[in-house]
Every structure is written in structure tokens, then in C-alpha cells.
Amino acid sequence: MSERKIRVLTAKPGLDGHDRGVKVISAALRDAGMEVIYTGLRQTPEQIATTALQEDVDVIGLSILSGAHDYLFPRIMELLEEKGMKDVIVLGGGIIPEEDIPGLLSKGIDRIFGPGTYTSEIVQYIQSRVKSS
Amino acid sequence: MDEKTLQAIREAREKWEERLTPKLKKFPERKESFETISGLQVKRLYTPEDCSDLNYLEDLGLPGEYPYTRGVQPTAYRGKFWTMRQYAGFASAEETNERYKFLLGQGQTGLSVAFDLPTQIGYDSDHQLSLGEVGKVGVAIDSLLDMETLFSGIPLGQVSTSMTINSPASVLLAMYIAVAEKQGVAQADLRGTIQNDILKEYSSRGTYIFPPRPSMRIITDIFAYCSDQIPQWNSISISGYHIREAGSTAVQEVAFTLANGIAYVQAAIDAGLDVDQFGPRLSFFFNSHLDFLEEIAKYRAARRLWARIMKERFGAKDPRSMMLRFHTQTAGCTLTAQQPPNNIVRVAFQAMSAVLGGTQSLHTNSMDEALSLPTEEAVQIALRTQQLIACETGVTDTIDPLAGSYYIESLTNKIEEGAVAYINRIDELGGSVPAIEQGFIQKEIQNAAYGYQKAIESGDRSVVGLNIYQTDSEKPSNLLRVDPEVRNRQIAKLTKLKKERDSNASATALKNLEETARGNENLMVPILDAVKAYATLGEICDVLRGVFGEYQPSAII
Numbered sequence: 001m002s003e004r005k006i007r008v009l010t011a012k013p014g015l016d017g018h019d020r021g022v023k024v025i026s027a028a029l030r031d032a033g034m035e036v037i038y039t040g041l042r043q044t045p046e047q048i049a050t051t052a053l054q055e056d057v058d059v060i061g062l063s064i065l066s067g068a069h070d071y072l073f074p075r076i077m078e079l080l081e082e083k084g085m086k087d088v089i090v091l092g093g094g095i096i097p098e099e100d101i102p103g104l105l106s107k108g109i110d111r112i113f114g115p116g117t118y119t120s121e122i123v124q125y126i127q128s129r130v131k132s133s
Numbered sequence: 134m135d136e137k138t139l140q141a142i143r144e145a146r147e148k149w150e151e152r153l154t155p156k157l158k159k160f161p162e163r164k165e166s167f168e169t170i171s172g173l174q175v176k177r178l179y180t181p182e183d184c185s186d187l188n189y190l191e192d193l194g195l196p197g198e199y200p201y202t203r204g205v206q207p208t209a210y211r212g213k214f215w216t217m218r219q220y221a222g223f224a225s226a227e228e229t230n231e232r233y234k235f236l237l238g239q240g241q242t243g244l245s246v247a248f249d250l251p252t253q254i255g256y257d258s259d260h261q262l263s264l265g266e267v268g269k270v271g272v273a274i275d276s277l278l279d280m281e282t283l284f285s286g287i288p289l290g291q292v293s294t295s296m297t298i299n300s301p302a303s304v305l306l307a308m309y310i311a312v313a314e315k316q317g318v319a320q321a322d323l324r325g326t327i328q329n330d331i332l333k334e335y336s337s338r339g340t341y342i343f344p345p346r347p348s349m350r351i352i353t354d355i356f357a358y359c360s361d362q363i364p365q366w367n368s369i370s371i372s373g374y375h376i377r378e379a380g381s382t383a384v385q386e387v388a389f390t391l392a393n394g395i396a397y398v399q400a401a402i403d404a405g406l407d408v409d410q411f412g413p414r415l416s417f418f419f420n421s422h423l424d425f426l427e428e429i430a431k432y433r434a435a436r437r438l439w440a441r442i443m444k445e446r447f448g449a450k451d452p453r454s455m456m457l458r459f460h461t462q463t464a465g466c467t468l469t470a471q472q473p474p475n476n477i478v479r480v481a482f483q484a485m486s487a488v489l490g491g492t493q494s495l496h497t498n499s500m501d502e503a504l505s506l507p508t509e510e511a512v513q514i515a516l517r518t519q520q521l522i523a524c525e526t527g528v529t530d531t532i533d534p535l536a537g538s539y540y541i542e543s544l545t546n547k548i549e550e551g552a553v554a555y556i557n558r559i560d561e562l563g564g565s566v567p568a569i570e571q572g573f574i575q576k577e578i579q580n581a582a583y584g585y586q587k588a589i590e591s592g593d594r595s596v597v598g599l600n601i602y603q604t605d606s607e608k609p610s611n612l613l614r615v616d617p618e619v620r621n622r623q624i625a626k627l628t629k630l631k632k633e634r635d636s637n638a639s640a641t642a643l644k645n646l647e648e649t650a651r652g653n654e655n656l657m658v659p660i661l662d663a664v665k666a667y668a669t670l671g672e673i674c675d676v677l678r679g680v681f682g683e684y685q686p687s688a689i690i
Binding site for chain 2: 014015016017018019020023024027028040041042044065066067068069070071072095097098114115116118119120
């Protein structure tokens, strides 16, 4: 692993205010030694992409349960590409129907974590992905 | 209980424990220590020693009498069952109207409206920030026109309606009044509830618009308007539900909810209202989580504590001001995406504890809600769960049946004590608003949520299907999907409305609203005028945003 700590942006795109999950995951990533920047609520895709660029993050974790993922996630991927941030690993989580997952992965989302996922699984996944990239 | 009897019980218990020692060595207990879901210690055995200082008349009393521990109604469910009220709304007003008619046809006794996020945050469906969100977690309402469709064919004089709306509650209430008027129903005959609880939005749910101070003004204006014009309407539903969903413990749920209640009562008194003028129309909303007995104790403790607060702190005289009436929803956060049918059982236990705790109104979650909005079939089972409890189990035939249980009474006392300690702490911080502004409440909830997750991951807390008894269960295939076309249809409807309405009338109404917002008069009157002139929700909220500004939270992790 590089000497630099893994930097993660955790974000809530869209209007949904349910941030229990993203806050619990942020705390777990921080406890695992990562640097975590949480955007707070109601972030537009533009705000998320800009913050990710400014903060030079390795990973973006997007959390959403309102069902707006099918619009917001691909839009974020477009903006990251425009900004030349193809190396950032983008993870999604929340209430995302199984049938939507292949479509999101095809847009470049690295992985979708469903309800009931352990924070330890996410920590390990990020550690192994950042190391290998 | 007299000291001699207690002494005899103590001695007998101590001898019993001595006899237990060899047995415990041979058959150790499952865990070294046992705790409720909220982390309260659970003893091996409860005896009269654990509630020896309970004074029956002062601490419990009789049902329908102060301090209302045993319920606010003198006959409880022997008179009538709680209102069975399933929270529902999705896509457009047309589709939601059909779901309401289905639910009423299945024996549901009250409506409960779920609005989509743009509506909850005061944006029309054509707003940039509404992209991807229209009709997704609730119904999209842009104007009175949508509200007319939503309640088409539903007689508002006969049904009671709860609306989960907070920051723009005044606008949706005005729309409801206007629809009723068109149906020929007088305001005095309307029954229902608007959630209208902004403080928990800042700490737990996130659908705020304005900063706390103007938000509190809007709320006290609603209190004043309702007590004058809609005497049967619950002007607020002070909500612990979302605080618990955000991860709080049971004690925190009671404490933060009642602390918010204190803030509203104080704000209304400061605005010149008499506590007994609005006090009887305050209502509450709690979560029903998994720890069956802890939850029952929670409702009893909340009821007793609120009665004491209203009487002792605010000097209420009208007994109705002291009665904590509450709606309950089973805990969405306890449902698992793994093995969804297990959720039917979870919900049944949670609903049963709400009933044993004396709820006035209940929503039972559907088995598929960890995956999507409920299908018609899933919501029917959820409603049937309530009907089974009401009609088949017999628990509704006597009042507060678990009173006098040594454990329940001891736990009721513990929850009340814990909540009082938190409320004192919040008072020291200057009340709920400063406590939220300083992040105190958010931090307490987050710590509890993280602790709960860690307990699941370490196996200290068992969740069937998730960390024990896992299977590769098949996911249900018939989940409800909202057609993304809803947004385009809403926008077309909105464009047509703006073209066809009397634009002078709506512009004048918005201008009047702005003037009132800059002054001190009650906001409900110009909002009602604006709604009737078919000004949209977004236009009305934009006027208020212009005057009041928007809340800028600081994200804390």
C-alpha cells in the first residue's frame, strides 16, 4: 500500500435525507485508517464530481435510497469522465434493485453494495481495490 | 409494598440465587450480560424489589387519567380499535388515488399520504433538483390540481388523513382544506394530521427548507390557525420515528422527541398562545422496534413523562393537553433484504408491541420495503397483520394488559429516568434548537447507530437471515417500479396549468404572501389564497425562501 492514506469521498446525491448508512460507513472507513470526506445531504452530481477532484480522492462512495440512482449515478460517471477522473473507484449503496445493477456497472460504477452489507466487507474491498489499482 | 414483605422477598431471592450457583456452573447462561436493543441492562429476574417505590396512583393511575401511563382512553380498544393507517403514495396523484381506494376497500380506516422528495422540499416536478426523484418515494404534488386528483372520490368529511409533510406542511394543509371546500366539506369537519415537525428534519431526516427560526414561526402560525379553524385537526405529529430510524436508542427516541415537543410548546407560548389552546391538538409519532418489551415500556414512559412536562413545566390545566396521543410505524430499519418473508413476522411482533403500548394509530411495514415501495399484495398482508391482532388475538380486550409486570414497570421507570437526564442536558444547551445547531443530538444518534452496526457485525446482536441462519434466498421478483415517465407527465400537467390559470390572481396572491412573510401576520391565510389561485408548491416555497433563506447544515461525521 502507498504511504498516503486512502482518501474516500462519501456522498449523498439527490434529495433523500436518509444518511444513517453513509454516516455509519464513513465512521467505519475512518476507523480503518482512511481519510473520509463526507459531503452532507442534497449534493448535485456536479458538486460531487468537483469535490472529488479538489480532494483528490481514490474512492467515491455514493449512497441513495430514493430510487433516483438510475439518473444520478450515470450522470456522476459522465462528469468524472469529463474531468479526466477515470481512475477513481466509484461504489454505490442503498436501496438499489438487483435488475438495475448491471446497467450501473456498465456505466463504470465499480460495485453496488446492498442492504445488510457489513462495513468490514466495504473496508476490505476498498483496501484491496486501491492496492491493486 | 411494606418493608417487611420486601425484606422477605429479598431474602428468598438471595437464597434462590445461591441455589442457582451450581446450576449456572454446569449450564452457563448464553451470555455474560444481557441488554435490551437500546443497551439497557436486563437482569435475570425481576421481582417487586425492582419497582418497590412505585406509587400506583401517582405513577400509573387509571386509564384516561393523569399521568396516563395506562393510556389516554378510559376504555382503550374495548371501545374502538386504533386507526389502521398505511403510509402510501407513489408516482402520480392518479395512481396513488387508486391505491387509496384499494386500501380503504381492504378495511384500512385512515389515509396516510407519502409525498415524493421534491414535494417534501418544496420543488415543482420541473425543477432541476427534481430530476430522477419525481414520484419515486411518494406521490408528486405540484398544485391544488394534483391534490384534487389525489382525493377524487374520497369523501374528506368521512375519512381522516395523515400527511407526512414538514417544511411545506402549511401549503399541503391549505391544499387539503381547498379540496375539502370543493367537496362541500367544512374545515370544522376535517380530521387528520400534518407531521409539521421540522426539528427532527434537521437532526434525522433531512427534508428541511428554511432555517430553524422562520420554520418555528410557520409552525406556530399553523397551531394558531388550526386551533381557530380546524379544531379536530392534529396540528403537529412530533416524531421520534425518524430519530429511531437514524439509529437512536429507545431512550434517545423518547428524550429527543419530547425535547422537540418542549421546543414547540415554548415557541407557541412565546408567540402569545395559551398552552391549553393548542396543547390538546399536539400528537406524536413513534417507532416500533424489535425489542418487544422495551418498546411497550417506551410508550408508557413517554406518555407519563409528557403528562408531567405539560402539567408541571408548562402549567397546562386542560387534561387533553397532557395526553400523549401517538401514531406508530413499525421499524423500517429492522427489515432485511435477506429472506424478505421473515419481515412479515418482525412486523407482526412490532405491531403487537405498539398495540400493547396503547397506540392510537398504526402503520405496518410491508415485507418488501427493504427493497422497494410495497406492492399491493405486500401491503395487504401488512394491513391484515393489524386486523389479525385486533380481531383474533384477544390482546385488545383489556386495558394495558402488561401493567404490573415487575420488568415492564422497572423498564418504564428506567426509560423515563434516562429520557429526563437527556432532556436536562438539552435544557443546559439552551433547548432543542441550539442542541441541534451544536450537533449534539446528531452525534448521539450517530454513535448509537454505529454501535448497533458493530454489534451486528461482531455477532453480539443476532439478525435472522443476515448474520445467523443465512440462506441463498431468492429475491422477490414482483417489486413495484415507478415509471420514469411520471416526471414528463407531471411537467406537461404543470405547463398546462400555468397556461390556463388566472395568472394575475396567482401573482397577486404570491405578492401578498411575500408581504405577510416579511411581517408578523399569520401565514396560513395568504398561503390558502395562493393555493386556491393555483400557485404551485414550488412558487409558494420560492417566495418563502426569498424571505426566510435556506438552512445550511454542517455535515458532521
